[in-house]
Amino acid sequence: MRIDLLEAFGLDPNVIAILKQKYGAQLLPIQERAFKEYQILNGGNFLLSAVTSSGKTLVGEILALHYGSKGKRVFYLVPTKALAEEKYEQFHEDYEKAGIQTVISTHDRREYDERIEGRRFHIAIIVYEKLHSLLVGNPKLINDIGLVLVDELQYLTDEERGPVLEVLLTRILLNPKQPQLVGLSAVLDKSEALAQWLRAKMIREDKRPVELRQGVFFDGKFRYREFNSGLEGEEEWFPLKSEREAGQYVETARYLVEDKGEQTIIFLPDKPTTEALAHHLSHALNLSPADGAIAEMNALEESVSKDMLITFLSSGVAVHNADLSWEERDIVERYTRKGEIRVLCTTTTLAVGLNLPMKNAIVAPLRWKYFRDTRSLSKERILVSDYENMGGRVARYGFISDFGRAIFVTSSYVDYKFYYDHYVKGPIEEMT
Template identity: 40%
Template sequence: MRRIRDLRKYGLPDTLLQIWEQQQGQFLLPVQEAAVQRYDLFEGRSLVISSPTSSGKTFVGEMAAMRATFAGKRVLYLTPLRALAEEKFHTFSARYGTYGVKVVVASRDRREFDRDIEHGDFHLAVLVYEKLAQLLVRQPHLLHTVALVVVDELQMLGDPDRGPGLELSLTKLLNSSPRPQLLGLSAVLREAQQVADWLEADLLFQEERPVELYRGVLLGDRFRYRTYNTGEEGEERLATVDTDEPQKMLFANVGHLVKNDEQILIFLKGKRDTVQCALGLAESLGLPPARDALAALEPLEETALKAQLQTAFRGAVAFHHADLTPEERNVVETHYRNGALRVIACTTTLAFGVNLPASTVFLEAVKWDTDPRSGAAIEVPLTWAEYENISGRAGRLGLRETFGRSIVIAANQFQADLLWRAYVMGEQEQFTPAPGQSGFLDRVLNVVASKLCASKEEVQAFFALTYLGFQQRKKTEGLLAEVHKALEALVRGQLITLSEDGRIAATTLGEVAARKGIRAVTAVKLARFFDSAHDREVPELELFYLLSLTEDGKRMYLPLSNAEHRSRVYESKLNEWAQDKGTTTGEELGHVLNARMLPTAQDVRSAKLALLLLAWINGGPLSELETQYQCYAGMIKTQTEEVSWLVDAAAEVAEVMGWPGARRLGEIAECVQFGIDAPGLALARAQLPGIGRDEIRALVAAGFDSVAALREASPEVLSRYLSPSQLAGIRLA
């Protein structure tokens, strides 16, 4: 096995190699050694690596990225999710920032580094998939300045939500001249060779894991498993339980394994299930409290779930799901990694979001999904790919154990046999993108707005280069017909123009839609609204209500119970607001204000979101907003991030339409982002350590509305509003 220090021969400095040895150990793993030696990773050859979770492929991407930056070149690192992008950004910044590497991050609602990326002022840029396609609208030649593009989780090409955006960005990369080196990092993928051929890259395929994984089914006290690497079957005796109830079996076996000093991840289908499981385990396991985790949680803003987290932490257990705030999730992740927390009960979103290893993983073989017709929540089986990804969290390199376990619990022999066949002996589902898939219209607009194509024939030729076009090859009639249909729709929406000689170009409205990443129909709806608004001032609440009714707004999820819907409580609040304001409103809001019939659930959900956002920017404490609007803090913050992006996009649409209040919308976008009203924005933008919404409101009320004002004030005066650690943060800012 090759030592990391041997990489000196590729011109890598000792300082960098020492950083790698501290993080990875002295030796390269097999997949890392193969990428360097057999596939010329450092020589600029494009490569797709298809290997199991924990095989070491992520570090291959890191090595290639740092080799390129050390050579004075720029690198793009693409991830599917914002949470994963943030994790990579913080990891790379901590690891290489002091070394002098400028790391930036960008997602749809993380925009502060956009200008740096567009101007090439970075070494390593971490982006979510769709962000690259948006940036290339404003800067079509961005790829000309980039030497390497690393694509993490390349198997997401088959995901119905994230896949199309990734496919578009990769097709732009293939169409670029000169073409940067591509490094695709994928889980084991049955179409790996086909994807590599499409990307004109070599394929490094490895099926073995550095740490063996036992995947199997637990029935009674017998864990029947099949080893990942060798395919051998075996049986292990775990905790003896006189019951066939899955929860009691789970609790008994978690207790058994924790006594052996193992760390456990438990993947459950529902958020409420994770909380109940964590609280039950905290009480039953009898572990000592995670005192450092409790101390880290204490200063965070009060939320409905914070108290329950504290209870779980007192038993060295945690739960993790999207209703926690980002700060709460960070505390859970940090103190699980350092070993203070022994068990996390989580939803399946954790499997993709962050890198948390475990000795053993328990998982339910079902998840909640949304029925596309009714919008109702339905219980569906995990796909094999989801099972594989979750299972891969067990037995990660660096843990004490020489193997990991992935356990599904069965209540009876019939269920055990079904689970064994479907998952342990199952095969990955094949993915095949289809013409006319969701968002196809928007991708056509993006290509035209990027100035990559100036005619229908060029657009059709571009989409023939996509993975779908590559699969269909000469049978592209359906794809070409969809392109023609999309172009006609874009002309009708005044998003592109078509000249008599067949030349096409994006209008200013079309460019804004593509650059901001909003749907074409959203852009058209906003344009019509601002055109009809003329010089009328649009209140924040009306703006929020309008945005929630756009196609992008409808994709945001805010829970609404039947009781909330039928009580008409939010309609009453809207009418109270309208009476207080005494202003004229647009058609959309007027429709619900004047409704006699019970409005639709979508209308009421939009009203609820608009009222919630107005209370948020007016300084409502999170705990009060949770109670008043019956949703958790994590959900509220997710909505604010999405709406901030939409308001920012609406500001540019308003400017295109000549609406006089366009500049004010840009300010509202920041108010939504920070949860603060306009007078507090200067302090919010400074992002002073430890100073949140409550402190900013108190400081502004006392006359301190800028960093300069804070620095001029005496510590004695500021100590009335801030703690010693917060005062220290101001001095360092």
């Protein structure tokens, strides 16, 4: 289905022109079904449960623009401030010229809160917890909203953000002036039950537009299972020399980036680890400097991260973590998309929402978890859903045409067997 045909469903021609310039002329299967088969622009609650890179985010974007172009207000809810900043900049830059006013509200960004309270906006990008806080102070704030769009709805299963999101959704569902409620989610085990609770029709998509090879690099070979086809195979790579995890990541990145010429993202459990590995990579790899990124970084005010980033960028490497300012993150993301940054080290918590032209994701198997009962932090294995989400950051439609890889790296047969059976072949966790 051509994107032009959305005019027949009531979408503003000016918005369509911008969308065509950004995304091309054709809609993906889930997008065509949402607009043509399910008539999502006509109202009603919906749950779009789909694999990463399937196109569900664009459905939400078009819905928000549809409401905004008609002067109606939208709450676009996201789980993290990093994703809120990314969405705000995207909407502000792309659609302000079409007369659509976008604002942002996080615990750090309060400058638009007065406009939100006064209903002087079209689209408000808000972090879950912040909207909950705003509604506690002003319960009637939801009354004048036409659409509530909830991105990354799978966070309902998250121990930290899930309870707040559940309370927020309950408040919206019980409101007598209930707006259209649309959730965007990764594929969940009990998505039908969730759709029933939301009083929503479900639109599901289990196929990625670009194939993803999920697997483990062990004993000189990358053994994988393809996400779409389910076929298993192996690629002959090289024997690992290092016994240390960091050394193995450096060796693997060198092979993928230098030998194969493929951009690679590495997901790690915390900020110090991203910076330490980026330091190792910047000395170990022979890559061209990210000159454009360095020039822009030099023009920024001094910060705790600036000098470190410039050092890494001199070797075509960067970090992406919560210590970076918005301006620094923006430079890193833009020059990754331009291809100057060849290796990106990031934290697992920033896996959500990143849309970058990566071919490979190297995934660390551990993450930090806060235990409320003991008030302590401890490392635990990532969830299958974490692995799916991190792997979903690569082989993005429009960037990669053949396939991408989501890679565990190990020299232990026991770990290889566990990673392959549990993460590559195992089911995603049930939603409780």
